[in-house]
Amino acid sequence: MKRATMFKLALLGASALTLAACGEAQEEALTYTSVESCVKAGIHDKATCETEFEKAKKEHQRAAPRYANSGSCYSDFGYDRCYRQQTSSGSSIWLPFMMGYMLAPRGGSTIYTQPLYRPSDDPNRFYTAGNSRISNRTADGRSSVAASQTRQPQARTRTVARGGFGARATSSGS
Numbered sequence: 001m002k003r004a005t006m007f008k009l010a011l012l013g014a015s016a017l018t019l020a021a022c023g024e025a026q027e028e029a030l031t032y033t034s035v036e037s038c039v040k041a042g043i044h045d046k047a048t049c050e051t052e053f054e055k056a057k058k059e060h061q062r063a064a065p066r067y068a069n070s071g072s073c074y075s076d077f078g079y080d081r082c083y084r085q086q087t088s089s090g091s092s093i094w095l096p097f098m099m100g101y102m103l104a105p106r107g108g109s110t111i112y113t114q115p116l117y118r119p120s121d122d123p124n125r126f127y128t129a130g131n132s133r134i135s136n137r138t139a140d141g142r143s144s145v146a147a148s149q150t151r152q153p154q155a156r157t158r159t160v161a162r163g164g165f166g167a168r169a170t171s172s173g174s
Helices: 003-021 035-041 046-063 070-077
Strands: 026-032 082-086 092-096 100-105 111-117 142-146
Touching: 026 035, 035 046, 046 100, 046 111, 070 082, 070 092, 100 142
Parallel strands: none
Antiparallel strands: 026 100, 026 142, 082 092, 100 111
């Protein structure tokens, strides 16, 4: 092999290793479809599972993707997987149903909880309100997720007028 070709291959290999090493740190998180599935997993007691589920419901109200009409929400999450909510100004918005919740341990006894969703184009996987896909999970709910996925999502203050969970629905007010 020519020296230039060997150099290019070595450089390409080194670049690939550098990019792989720069990957985001992974954390363990627990994902459940209900309080009952959390209790059944046996990792947390019933009181903790219930408390964290309530926290996820509150977070859902704050950070869930918002849509101006049912069709837009249905196109992203599927028919009858969204509901209408009245706002304080008297108008309506459409939100997807919360399909589960994630518990991310934060050292010691601190747990950060957030709602999870299942979009129609990937119905067997959980996604966060920020449209981050949760990896495969074990029978007891354990998943390995990027550290950024366990952070609190931004509050949704603007409504998506046309379908777009994900890249098209990332708009949020400050």
